Amino acid sequence: MKEAKTAQKDAYSLLLNAIDLGEFRPGDRLVESDLAEKFGVSRTPIREALQRLETQQLLTRDGRSLMVASLDHNQLAELYVVRAELEGLAARLAAKHATDEELKVLREMVEEDRKRVDDPVALARTNRRFHRQLHLASHNRFLVQQLNLVHQSMALMDTTSLAVEGRGEVALAEHEAIVAALEADDGDAAQAALKDHISQAFVTRLKLDAGGAEG
Numbered sequence: 001m002k003e004a005k006t007a008q009k010d011a012y013s014l015l016l017n018a019i020d021l022g023e024f025r026p027g028d029r030l031v032e033s034d035l036a037e038k039f040g041v042s043r044t045p046i047r048e049a050l051q052r053l054e055t056q057q058l059l060t061r062d063g064r065s066l067m068v069a070s071l072d073h074n075q076l077a078e079l080y081v082v083r084a085e086l087e088g089l090a091a092r093l094a095a096k097h098a099t100d101e102e103l104k105v106l107r108e109m110v111e112e113d114r115k116r117v118d119d120p121v122a123l124a125r126t127n128r129r130f131h132r133q134l135h136l137a138s139h140n141r142f143l144v145q146q147l148n149l150v151h152q153s154m155a156l157m158d159t160t161s162l163a164v165e166g167r168g169e170v171a172l173a174e175h176e177a178i179v180a181a182l183e184a185d186d187g188d189a190a191q192a193a194l195k196d197h198i199s200q201a202f203v204t205r206l207k208l209d210a211g212g213a214e215g
Contacts, residue, residue, distance in 0.1 A: 011045035012052055019058060019068060020155040026070035030059065058152060071156050076205065083150050084198040090147060091178060091194035093138035095187040102137040106179050109133065110172065117168045124160040130175060161204040174200065
């Protein structure tokens with residue numbers, strides 16, 4: 001029984017991670033047998049993982065086929081509103097509760113990302129880690145759980161806004177402002193900087209989706 005639960009968890013984690021990393025894009029069909037072969041997992045845990053992802057609305061059904069879901073304009077707007085509020089709260093709490101070690105890690109992440117500013121794929125990957133680390137620094141498990149769900153849905157975006165020319169450098173400056181506010185123990189400034197960061201990312205996303213930005 002324990003092995004079955006482990007296999008189910010592993011299959012779910014493998015699929016979720018593949019979607020998050022863009023190995024499966026919105027609109028891609030997911031075939032149970034192909035996935036079992038790809039990940040070296042039996043079909044039963046794959047089937048259960050697909051059902052779980054469908055329940056979470058990360059997959060959608062087209063007849064008998066399952067495919068990676070996509071976000072329409074309204075869903076995108078709703079997601080960014082929730083993300084801004086929850087991450088803003090996380091930043092405010094992190095300004096109060098983050099340890100010196102956690103702040104050091106966030107600062108080092110910003111410094112390291114200066115080397116990746118012209119590599120949107122690598123920057124998107126480290127951007128997720130930066131936000132995840134900030135969430136954990138809030139030291140509020142319930143908030144972290146909700147933010148995990150939000151960021152799972154973020155994986156349904158077809159491209160990263162960091163691919164837009166110049167966005168990587170601007171986003172890095174925004175991360176710098178967030179960390180500086182955290183280091184100053186300024187919850188108001190940290191929350192404002194985080195919400196501004198999300199707002200600017202949303203503006204870039206809207207331009208990208210409308211074809212008004214190239215990347």
